[in-house]
Amino acid sequence: MDAPALSSSQGVSILLRPSPPLTLRRALSPTKPYSRIKTKPFSICASSSSDSGKKPCPRFSFHNRLFLVLVHDSSSCSFLYGGVAAAVVTLLDYGAGNVRSLRNAIRYLGFDIKDVQKPEDILSANRLVFPGVGAFAAAMEVLEQSGMAEALCTYIESDRPFLGICLGLQLLFESSEENGPVKGLGLIPGVVGRFDSSNGLAVPHIGWNAVQIIKDSGILDDIGRHHVYFVHSYRVIPSDANWDWVSSVCNYGDSFISSITRGNVHAVQFHPEKSGDVGLSILRKFLDPSSSSKKLAHGKASQLAKRVIACLDVRANDKGDLVVTKGDQYDVREHSDEHQVRNLGKPVELAGQYYKDGADEISFLNITGFRDFPLGDLPMLQVLRYTSENVFVPLTVGGGIRDFTDENGRYYSSLEVASEYFRSGADKISIGSDAVFAAEEYLKTGVKTGKSSLEQISRVYGNQAVVVSIDPRRVYIRNPNDVKFKSVKVYSPGPSGEEYAWYQCTINGGREGRPIGAYELAKAVEELGAGEILLNCIDCDGQGQGFDIDLIKLISDAVTIPVIASSGAGAVQHFSDVFQKTSASAALAAGIFHRKEVPISLVKEHLLREGIEVRM
Ligand code: 1PR
Numbered sequence: 001m002d003a004p005a006l007s008s009s010q011g012v013s014i015l016l017r018p019s020p021p022l023t024l025r026r027a028l029s030p031t032k033p034y035s036r037i038k039t040k041p042f043s044i045c046a047s048s049s050s051d052s053g054k055k056p057c058p059r060f061s062f063h064n065r066l067f068l069v070l071v072h073d074s075s076s077c078s079f080l081y082g083g084v085a086a087a088v089v090t091l092l093d094y095g096a097g098n099v100r101s102l103r104n105a106i107r108y109l110g111f112d113i114k115d116v117q118k119p120e121d122i123l124s125a126n127r128l129v130f131p132g133v134g135a136f137a138a139a140m141e142v143l144e145q146s147g148m149a150e151a152l153c154t155y156i157e158s159d160r161p162f163l164g165i166c167l168g169l170q171l172l173f174e175s176s177e178e179n180g181p182v183k184g185l186g187l188i189p190g191v192v193g194r195f196d197s198s199n200g201l202a203v204p205h206i207g208w209n210a211v212q213i214i215k216d217s218g219i220l221d222d223i224g225r226h227h228v229y230f231v232h233s234y235r236v237i238p239s240d241a242n243w244d245w246v247s248s249v250c251n252y253g254d255s256f257i258s259s260i261t262r263g264n265v266h267a268v269q270f271h272p273e274k275s276g277d278v279g280l281s282i283l284r285k286f287l288d289p290s291s292s293s294k295k296l297a298h299g300k301a302s303q304l305a306k307r308v309i310a311c312l313d314v315r316a317n318d319k320g321d322l323v324v325t326k327g328d329q330y331d332v333r334e335h336s337d338e339h340q341v342r343n344l345g346k347p348v349e350l351a352g353q354y355y356k357d358g359a360d361e362i363s364f365l366n367i368t369g370f371r372d373f374p375l376g377d378l379p380m381l382q383v384l385r386y387t388s389e390n391v392f393v394p395l396t397v398g399g400g401i402r403d404f405t406d407e408n409g410r411y412y413s414s415l416e417v418a419s420e421y422f423r424s425g426a427d428k429i430s431i432g433s434d435a436v437f438a439a440e441e442y443l444k445t446g447v448k449t450g451k452s453s454l455e456q457i458s459r460v461y462g463n464q465a466v467v468v469s470i471d472p473r474r475v476y477i478r479n480p481n482d483v484k485f486k487s488v489k490v491y492s493p494g495p496s497g498e499e500y501a502w503y504q505c506t507i508n509g510g511r512e513g514r515p516i517g518a519y520e521l522a523k524a525v526e527e528l529g530a531g532e533i534l535l536n537c538i539d540c541d542g543q544g545q546g547f548d549i550d551l552i553k554l555i556s557d558a559v560t561i562p563v564i565a566s567s568g569a570g571a572v573q574h575f576s577d578v579f580q581k582t583s584a585s586a587a588l589a590a591g592i593f594h595r596k597e598v599p600i601s602l603v604k605e606h607l608l609r610e611g612i613e614v615r616m
Helices: 100-108 119-123 136-145 148-157 221-225 276-287 347-357 378-390 414-423 433-445 453-461 518-528 549-558 572-581 600-609
Strands: 011-016 046-049 065-072 077-085 088-091 112-115 128-132 162-166 173-176 188-194 205-213 227-232 234-236 246-252 254-262 265-268 307-316 322-325 361-366 395-398 428-431 466-470 472-477 487-489 500-507 512-517 532-535 563-566 586-589
Touching: 088 100, 100 112, 100 128, 100 276, 100 378, 119 148, 136 148, 205 221, 205 254, 221 276, 227 276, 234 254, 307 347, 307 378, 307 563, 307 600, 322 347, 322 378, 347 361, 347 378, 347 600, 361 378, 378 395, 378 414, 395 466, 414 428, 414 453, 428 433, 428 453, 433 453, 433 466, 433 500, 433 512, 433 518, 453 466, 453 518, 466 518, 487 549, 500 518, 500 549, 512 518, 518 532, 518 549, 532 549, 549 563, 549 572, 572 586, 572 600
Parallel strands: 088 112, 088 128, 128 162, 162 265, 173 188, 307 361, 307 586, 361 395, 395 428, 428 466, 466 532, 532 563, 563 586
Antiparallel strands: 011 046, 011 065, 065 077, 188 234, 205 227, 205 246, 246 254, 254 265, 307 322, 472 500, 487 500, 500 512
């Protein structure tokens, strides 16, 4: 808050809302210079007088407190203005990726954000948040060239309040193997290395995992029994040399550092801004250590949880309104005379509801993105913006990510389209049709050109930010040698008793079949840089008869990246079934949630009873 300029005879008094009764301090000596009085929350204020003409007054930060400003002179005192003051937190965003979620979480907690523009802004910060995004080497280059690396070291070495997130933790260490070795800030002993996937461990480590608290950090408190959201391929192993920094560890393949603390300096490998209420409580404790946040319910987290994802297929209906729709084997029109697009609700409202109900992630699929250019489709970007203001779990958005030339001849690269989705609040983007073309080309030539949307986006935003959505259709065959694609012996034979099937990939929302199987596509896109696979099945979509276990087992055994099972959920048993019979990391459903047949909480309670760990 900027206090007003004063004339020579005036003083100003700022009152914070104390416990009643509110009493006006009469200590407005016209001779005293502007003074700030140390206060307890909701008690008293600051007062001043001016004896030097129109001197601007200093800035105050009385976080989230009602304040009144009174201007006075020797004979009178009048009300100038009042409001709720927000504290300011400084954010180091060097522009390498999406930090919108973090900005939203900070604002949601009632704080204003000041962006670092130059190294001095770091040195003058009261409280600094550093959400590292992108690749280690690129981040170090920006920090060093801008002089911010040095300022950061000075700030941290002076034990000023600091919170690093994800790469913001890794950069504090000596070096990283990511495209390296690359030198880090060197404040903590240790090397950032990649998770070892040679034993079949799915990398990136994506999802909700449990942390083990090693020492009191002041901000983690009671999160030891709760899941927090991780998404990364690199991590630091605890050692004797860095152990006195470690405040928590997490297990994924091996034990790695999930947070560090020393004095006022904290950093976390997970994403508090994407970790629901638990994450918001961590952020709140860092931003306002005096805050008394509500105690978290008792948790039982012990390992990586299986995720339950709510999916919203979104498109414009015939009136032009953006609605959540749902297909029946991808046909989203009612079977009535009017043949209208099925309307199951409003995207922002439904996403907010699913967040409250406990969805671990929300996916938006812009299902007509293949024909409508997403950047022309502003409502979809608005949906993301509004949703991300209040939903603090990961958001994925897909549909229409490809190169595009609009009617004015303006060319947009798929990277630009994805960037706009990220800027609008997406944490991951999902590519459908364009990934099929990229995989076909790669399998034909054996050459990674680096030019496909998949390769470009994963290079800039990291593999973990790129999901490939596969839309396969079952094709029954009598003999596995009948086709050149990988087939499986199916659990239920085909209409003419066929015992085998292969899964043909489609594009444009299932409208066109392509000469590539789901197995071949999955392997190819993993090599091209996909971080995750969203595995639909046109035959099962909207049928409520359960997931296609044959398909999901085939793909989740073939790749080392996480697979999201999708299409066909109709009952809670279908979720336990897919997790018990396949290596899927997550299960996605749409229809049963939209039609309110089964709430997310029931799915999770059932999974827990079946001994499958989920985030509660
Ligand atoms: O090809 O990059 O533009 O992406 C288009 C995206 O839109 C793809 O991810 C594709 O899967 C999706 N899509 C296109 N057309 C449809 C359609 O339904 N007509 N939806 C469509 C895909 C499948 C799932 C659905 C699950 C679960 N929908 O998203 O939510 O099957 O449903 P259920 O639980 O009710 O069975 P591009």
